[in-house]
Amino acid sequence: MALADPVRRAIVARLSRGDATVNELAEPFAITKQAVSKHIQVLEHAGLVTRSRDAQRRPVHLDAAALEELTAWIDQYRLIAESRFRRLDALLETIENTEEKKEEEQ
Known part of the structure; x- marks a missing residue:
């Protein structure tokens, strides 16, 4: 399940306060941005988050x-x-x- 992982739960909690980029979401974790991206992909596949393009930014949104x-x-x-x-x-x-x-x- 998408929310079984504590990192993904923390990402959802952070996104509940507003949109954020992968870099912003990765800040509190001692893991690579690539690993955070994979967690975001799991949340995307579960339909909990979406990504959009805003010029150079690709913010992640909580659904x-x-x-x-x-x-x-x-x-x-x-x-x-x-x-x-x-x-x-x-x-x-x-x-x-x-x-x-x-x-x-x-």
């Missing part, structure tokens, strides 16, 4: 709509997972209470 769609998809699974964890918590509490009652009866 906010695509990111919102991805976030909504993730939220669905987060809600399902939270529901399962609540049910598991309830089951574990029931088991714990049952064991405590057994110990008290002995």
Whole structure:
């Protein structure tokens, strides 16, 4: 998945504040500009970012709509997972209470 890598997540976070060039995106990382370019390509293939030409600059843009769609998809699974964890918590509490009652009866 495009956002599985911490560098790509950091790039998306930076782009959420505004467009940036590859050079600007590469500044905080101890990796080559070529490596940052490859990360951007992964994000492009995922539809999360686009590039354009502005004279000599080639700024990278975050596609906010695509990111919102991805976030909504993730939220669905987060809600399902939270529901399962609540049910598991309830089951574990029931088991714990049952064991405590057994110990008290002995």
